[in-house]
Amino acid sequence: MNLIILGPPGAGKGTQSKRLEDKFSMIQLSTGDMLRAEVASGSELGKQAKVIMDAGDFISDEIIINMISSRVDHDDCKDGFILDGFPRTVPQAEALNKMLAEKSLKLNHVIELTVDDEAMVERICGRFTCSNCGSGYHDSFQKPATDGVCDSCGSTDFTRRADDNAETVRNRLTTYHEQTAPIATFYGDQGILKQVDGMAAIDDVTQKLENILG
Ligand code: AMP
Numbered sequence: 001m002n003l004i005i006l007g008p009p010g011a012g013k014g015t016q017s018k019r020l021e022d023k024f025s026m027i028q029l030s031t032g033d034m035l036r037a038e039v040a041s042g043s044e045l046g047k048q049a050k051v052i053m054d055a056g057d058f059i060s061d062e063i064i065i066n067m068i069s070s071r072v073d074h075d076d077c078k079d080g081f082i083l084d085g086f087p088r089t090v091p092q093a094e095a096l097n098k099m100l101a102e103k104s105l106k107l108n109h110v111i112e113l114t115v116d117d118e119a120m121v122e123r124i125c126g127r128f129t130c131s132n133c134g135s136g137y138h139d140s141f142q143k144p145a146t147d148g149v150c151d152s153c154g155s156t157d158f159t160r161r162a163d164d165n166a167e168t169v170r171n172r173l174t175t176y177h178e179q180t181a182p183i184a185t186f187y188g189d190q191g192i193l194k195q196v197d198g199m200a201a202i203d204d205v206t207q208k209l210e211n212i213l214g
Pocket residue numbers: 009031032033035052053054056057058059060064084085086087088092163172
């Protein structure tokens with residue numbers, strides 16, 4: 001089963017994708033994570049991407065599409081994948097349709113997490129991640145049980161994203177509404193779009209997603 005999770009920054013795409021990965025044996029493909037890995041590796045692409053990402057703007061469609069196209073050929077995608085953060089523009093969505101047809105793959109669901117913009121700024125600005133295992137936390141909504149210690153692996157090393165500051169977040173939200181929101185109409189017209197209230201509690205959102213995926 002292959003699906004797209006749509007929604008603005010902070011909607012919970014990453015959190016929910018990670019929860020669905022194990023239950024449905026799909027792999028989460030986050031273009032943001034792939035780009036951050038490029039930045040961390042110091043590659044030429046990473047250096048160029050960092051400037052664009054720090055400003056909250058988009059990387060070119062061509063780079064993103066090539067990245068995803070080679071990634072879905074990996075063995076770990078054969079049971080299905082969850083696209084998180086891609087497609088982000090209508091041309092990316094069109095390119096994805098073409099790419100899937102060429103690879104004889106099907107998109108089973110497109111699920112949009114609907115949220116309130118102002119709440120997103122608060123959600124994003126407080127989030128942090130365990131540097132060791134990637135578990136996600138939040139200063140107000142999801143603190144570790146013991147302050148400064150990861151619940152999952154015990155690490156005391158955490159990271160915050162460079163683009164998770166109020167100014168960049170507002171730009172990312174504006175860009176989302178201008179360039180990404182039209183994708184919902186694109187998939188709505190194809191009859192495969194479902195919406196889930198992303199403002200609900202994390203477990204309730206997961207439950208609704210699981211109900212959709214069966
Ligand atoms: P995310 O982790 O999905 O919030 O992505 C972080 C940043 O990576 C975005 O603000 C963009 O600069 C870049 N990015 C991630 N995915 C895409 C995409 N599909 N198209 C263009 N830029 C992207």
